[in-house]
Amino acid sequence: WLLRVSAPAEEGSYECLGLPPIASNEPILGLIWEQIAILHNGSFDDRSDAAASLVSLVRDNDRNGKLIIEEGGVGPLLKLLKEGKKEGQENAAKAIGLLGRDAESVEVMIHAGVCSVFAKILKEGPMKVQAVVAWAVSELVS
Structure with a gap:
């Protein structure tokens, strides 16, 4: 369902076709699912x-962060951080840093491989991305 909902209608254009009944109590789920699907299937931009x-x-609401983690957003964010262009890497690092607001969320990210991705970026990545990753590390340990 998720991949069908956010499949490009035309090249470079994503169109939401509707929400399943499960999302009627949490309308933000539709937007979260769409963004996670784009992280899986979209171009780098x-x-x-x-x-x-x-x-x-995530900045707007801690609950949104929990939903992003529960709906599998950490893996594709880490993949973007590893493989993306500089701007995408920065955005992914910001998202990961903001998602780490509690010990349970940080534990999920550690199990997803955030430490090795952060270590590689801090060792080899562009300086601007390294700065955002350093900030994200500080958020995860605080």
């Missing part, structure tokens, strides 16, 4: 925009 959207959602 689309994935960067999706990560930026998730940053906005």
Whole structure:
């Protein structure tokens, strides 16, 4: 359902076709699912925009962060951080830093492999991305 809902209608354009009944109690789920699907299937630019959207959602509300983690958003954010362009890497690192607001969320991210991804970026990544990752590390340990 998720991949069908957020499949590109045309090249570079994503269109939401509707929400299942489960999302009627949590309407923000539809937006979260769409952004996570774009992180899985979009171009690097689309994935960067999706990560930026998730940053906005997490900044607005701690509950949104929990939903992003529960719905599997950490893995594709880490993949973007590893493989994306610089802007996408920065957005993914910001999202991961904001998602680490409690011990349970940090534990999920550790099990998803955040430590090795952060270590690689801090060792080899562009300086600007390293700065955002350093901030994200400080958020995860606080």
